[in-house]
Amino acid sequence: MATELSNPVSVTSQIGDRTLTVETGRLANQAHGSVTVTLGETIVLVTAVMSSRPRAEDIDFLPLTVDYEERMYSVGKIPGSFFRREGRPGQDGILASRLTDRSIRPLFPKGLHNDIQITLTILSSDQQNPPEILGMIGASAAISISQIPFNGPIASCRIAYLNGEYILHPTYAQSAESTLSMVVSSSRDAILMVEAGANEVSEEVIVEAIGKAQEANSATIDLIEDLTTKVGKPKAEVEYDYAAAAALVAKIKDIVGSRWEDLLSKNPGMYEMDDGEHEISALVTEALKDDYSKNAIGDGFKAVFREAVRGRILQQHVRSDGRAMDQVRPISCDTGILPRTHGTGLFTRGETQVLSIVTVGSLSLKQTIDSVGPDNTRRFMHHYNFPSYSTGEARRAMSPGRREIGHGALAERAISPVLPSEDDFPYAIRIVSECLSSNGSTSMGSVCGSSLSLMDAGIPIKAPVAGIAMGLITGDDGEYAILSDIQGIEDFLGDMDFKVAGTSAGVNALQMDVKTTHLTPAILKEALEQARQGRMHIMGKMNEAISEARGQMSEHAPKMIRLKIEVSKIGTLIGPGGRVIRAIIEETGTSINVEDDGSVTIGGVDAAMLELARSKVDALTRELQIGDIFTGKVVRLTNFGAFVELVPGKDGLIRNGDLGDMEEDLAEGQELTVIIREIDAQGRVNLSRKALFGDD
Template identity: 35%
Template sequence: MENSELDLMMAGTDSAILMIEGYCDFLTEEKLLEAVEAGQVAIREICKAIDVLVQNCGKKKMVDAIALPPPELYRHVEDISGDELVKALQIKEKIPRRKALSAVEEKVITILSEQGYVCKDISSGVAESLDDIVEDEDEDEVIVDGEVDEGDVHIKPLFAEVDVKLVFKEVSSKYLRRCIVEGGKRSDGRSPWELRPINSQCGLLPRAHGSALFTRGETQSLAVVTLGGYQMAQRIDNLVDTEESKSFYLQYSFPPSCVGEVGRIGAPSRREIGHGMLAERALEPILPLEEDFPYTIRVESTITESNGSSSMASVCGGCLALQDAGVPIKFPVAGIAMGLVLDTQEFGGDGSPLILSDITGAEDASGDMDLKVAGNESGITAFQMDIKVVGITLPVMEQALLQARDGRRHILNEMSKSSPPPSKALSPHAPLIHVMKVKPNKVNLIIGSGGKTIKSIIEETGVDAIDTGDDGTVKITARDLSSLEKSKTIIANLTMVPKVGEIYRNCEIKSIAPYGAFVEIAPGREGLCHISELSSGWLAKAEDAFKVGDRIDVKLIEINDKGQLRLSSRALLPNADSESNSKQQTSGSTKEKVPQKDDLIKMTTRRARRKKQSEPSGAENATTKTLEKSAAASATSQGSETAKK
């Protein structure tokens, strides 16, 4: 699954799809439908096995135990609400429409209570005792419709108030669906495929690293991006002892104030966690690699107003806020929520499903489907679908996905018109992070014994943190450039690989021994400058010329097998250069005057080779030997004369 382009979870029956949820890396609609079709084939096999299990071990369903509102209650509610309910559903604004519907509901309950149909003291499906509801009537009294003749006793049917509210909600949903199918217009006047007005602003919060306010109709999300170092990554508890963390996470907040309510704000709810995870997985594929952008990225989406599709508004606002924070995203993405009226024939339609783009809260509650899709024009990054009917088929889902792609294209076009636009540059308030590579065996030099060295670097330079990895990766997090450069220099000196011949200036003498002085050429790196290399003259003790704390210039002249450094200060003195030059001249003149033994050996060897090629006569051999002896004697006499001189 780590290398897969799709992570899909689905549930369904042998003939329809009930729920899907998944995340992918810009997968096309056609590929997603192929995956869903393959999943449905597997679900059919599971359903067959379940049917076999039911036949062998199943029990009869307890249908009679479910108490439903009586059918006559639906007739009473429809008669009382009537046209007033239709007018309330056509109000465009959410709050006025909600108030109008509440007024109609209260009117229905009041009228039914006055007529004696509603008793607030009983629960759903449970009637009062017969003695409390019977009325003695004359024998010649006419029985009204809806009453029950029990001889001399007439009983009026009583409904619980909770049943009336439940029926009113169902009737409202039925009327809303009918208005959409018959009139072709939704409650806010839009066509089925039309989106609400979109407005977006970036850089709304000047002190934040990145911010954006995304508004779509009556749904609004305030997205804020914060950048930090590795220590700000979200730690995750798991069942094993391995440490796990996330360098990117999105937190979704849905306060009661966004729907005009007052309530306590506590721990994140199940809904907030789910919506936040959906938006997080939708944005994750567009982020750069951690090697290219070594920041921990935190996106916080606060819903300031909600009327449907707040999770997809978090995707749009989060994408704009990432750009405003200077995060180099791959592509912009957007999200949209799709709805459905499945059975249009019931309301006078042709029977084909009606797909709704960018649904509101009322359409989500009254519709048959809620499909959230996030991505760009070419592919999908996240999706989630739940339905309220027995299932939908693949052709219906295909139509919804293609219509969602057109909606995303429109949203991305509107996001590009953001005013002011995203800055696309790193905020001056964001921390600076520098990543450097050292040899893995040098990491211990940076950390030091018990973390002493790395703590001293942080205190000395003022950086926020220094993180090291086993592979030699070092991350420095700082608030300003000067402290960052200072820490880089110290770490580079600690982990440097010295080379013979390099010169180090203004180095401090850390300690003095009888045989020389230990000089620090870099923080934590010391070498021995032997007493013979401290000065051009002769020194009996190193303390005679130097003391601890003095600073001198040294040259690296040797690195032994153990990695120990041998330094020389005398090699940098002017007298040392003249002495070395005179020594070279003296040795050169000596070589010119004294013939080398090697040269004679080479001459003899060459003559021996020529001898093998042609055999000379005996007289020639005698002459050759005589010449060799005379040459050797001459060389010996010249050498003795030179020695005398």
Template identity: 40%
Template structure:
């Protein structure tokens, strides 16, 4: 009936929802445990018990005798840096006194025991921290058990970033930058086992540089801790991020911890929420997080709100709860005890909610809602839907057309298999130009609409004009000019730009155009009752060519030329 670990994310659930989830899960957990115990009974082996650090009792007594009073004094120093500096000096003094010969000749009491001395001192500090909480109702920094450390928030601290925020809670500080990208910027995650490819459009990456805790070490790739903290903060915010249909951007948050004294992952969630709003991303609500601790001795326990790093180290629990003002979005429990009951954890969840609302109050005073506009440095993205049959037209042979659009406009274009075209650019004119180009490639000629086209071919009976990319129509010679003309060349020539009106699209999809009707609509000539469709005069019998006579003519020509069979063989 005890819980030892919880990890999960949600789109936003209440305390009652969480209660029901735990209630539903427990019977299944018991069933699984019964199966495991049955398996252990059949094939199990004795567990290997790890050996405790070898600290001799006489060394532990020596450290306690020399340091206990000083430890009690330092643990009641509320400033972290001053307290840590005093503990470092105490540790150095103990190491020198217990492990180093005073004069180079007299043997040290415990030579080569620097590690055990450090472990004994750490254990002494931990016991006193726990005793303070249980017996004195006192925390290291002097706060009450339900008190949140002072909070300050700033947004727009990085002027060139698309969005940024600085969140400080006590001596824990996170600076977070938000960057908006296109679909091409999605993170590709390869699943080796399932052999599938997953793409992520929302990411939060967490970085914990060593200077944040006063250390000096090599800067390498992210550790397991960094990955885990970033994953938790990402889950906390994912529930409020708009869908791709509503906001077709790839979103990346990067949190750098500038200073750390407990719960930097929750600081990252808070800073990330502020940065999203600063970037103008239409999130559903603000999100904050709170880390809860526990110190338990027998039946006595203390739940600690907004734990310090030392309280996490010496305590029994690190319980992180994130969410909006009224809903939980992520939860994670790390426990050093064999397990705790759900009523105790639920008490911690309620206290975390109260503390989270206090944090949100401060955050909302800084920025209460997403900015109405995106940063001027962020790309603008629009999506249009085209017929799937027209995808090839937009791409062009070997990608020729889409490359041309990208090169000439500077915009980025992505096309999905369902016909969704996403166009991105940080310049409005480039965005409009690329959109118009794509729409023209897939557009159909609309009867009654006037287009500006280019003359592509001249025939005796009229001119062909391209009104859309790859889409031509015929202007009959009778519709080329307001007056009667003898030849097409008298009105237009190849390459001319002319305004034409679509007057008909026949059953075969052929487009008939009228330049004269376009001139009327543009006010260049007076309007007429003519519909602009070229009318051929009805044929008369005398006008129809006599096919028999034609054959006679061809036959006479054949006789004049002689039959192929009668020609003499070639030599």
């Protein structure tokens, strides 16, 4: 029997002044859930598929994968790689995947261990409407209409703050011009995920933006629920015995007794806590291994551990290491510790330590991006490394993963607003943050280390930047505790991971992942204020080491000269096939970057060679004037004199009477230093050596 074609079903809603359309039934119908999301002329296909059985019987996590597939055909481009096809996702694609993953992962039910794959494919991009938000909406819709168990739907939107107004689903240009560009994912009742880049905005603007974004998301949730009502499939059931899990937790509590309280009463540090946890865990495992699986014991043990640590915080207002709720761990800062680098910053907070190293180079070293967005280069790059030794582990060293890419991008957003403009500081800038030791918030440590390294390098940043990670513990009766400078255990057991970075004037970057429905606007406002106070404390410690950029750059850093030439002279400077500019680069050992507007940046370490390159570029591109002095080669001899090449493509005539004592000995290829004596009405240049040296 032939397969019948399904009829497409679409729903449309007005979100702010934009029209959002979600359609299913036209494309990829073998996927368990498939939708296209359209805004303007940007179209994203999102599919959701779940395996028929758990990956394995003994796994204790959700094997969820989110793939973001940028297709260059969506913007009418052929990929720039050697093979001319798309390869592994770039940074923008990985960040888009993480936005979707972080939004939906907390909403799958406990006990679900089937493989789930969400694929976001960019079919069309108008380079005005960013596709990543459409992918996030599509993921919620595709899962909601499928049989995949899901405690949704949720919705996402980007909101920008521009000229005192909030703009929903802003274009690329509006986001770039705004002082706040924020992505918010939420259900009807709770904020789930926030990611923002800003330029020293106030905490009040952030709170108001989140509220407006959640209102907009409610309208999108209505849209998804309407579609689910029309075409949704019955949800698969997840087997999880909550009664058995509760009984196991009770047994573990009996075995543990007061051991957790005894350990926590000592206010243990990271290593003491780890040793104590392993000792108690071994005791529990030995007592229950014959009756329960390893995973069941592990889940029960985590529940008891979580209850003990959280209960102490809520009831005694004391954290596991003895700190008060708003107390930041001891901080030390240092700069200039690597002699050959352009700038270094070492930031240590508790057991977390990050070494940031800055390198500057010519603008030709900007990163080239093959993306469906409008930007194709990146002048500032921040790369974050998290080696296994930073947590005392031995594992295979691999290329940066999604976590490393995400943390690096967060610090990059925090630092970018304070960098000098390209006109004022014509350098490409790369910072590498090496996480040497980790116990919570290495991403914010890399923000602080990066700020220190920039000032150490003599880069004139507008203001120092500091970052802090906040946490939240909530109880069933409305009690809560906001934690400043969370360590690893508080991140793992808490209800919120909230990172805030900025200057003394305002917030530059923000990232929030929430695991509770109890986050109210009042708690969020209080958390932001506590984060501001903590950020100021950290910045004070940083300022004790260095508070402004050094007066000069490292002797090992390249020096840059910025020139402006007429656009019509660009071809003269570059020469046929790049011959002229290559010759200057090879002779002087400098780098020369030419922009379409006539901006020329010359870079090099040797000051003499830098000046030589500048003089050659100037000679090639300036308008010839009477009195200018040149050293050029004789390119042709005549019976009345010689022609001398002053700049490529422009010769001057020196007559026999103006050669002085060289009249008899002249040969082609010989270099002469001459002065321009006359430029006639037809632009012909007459030269003289005699007038310059006075030879008879």
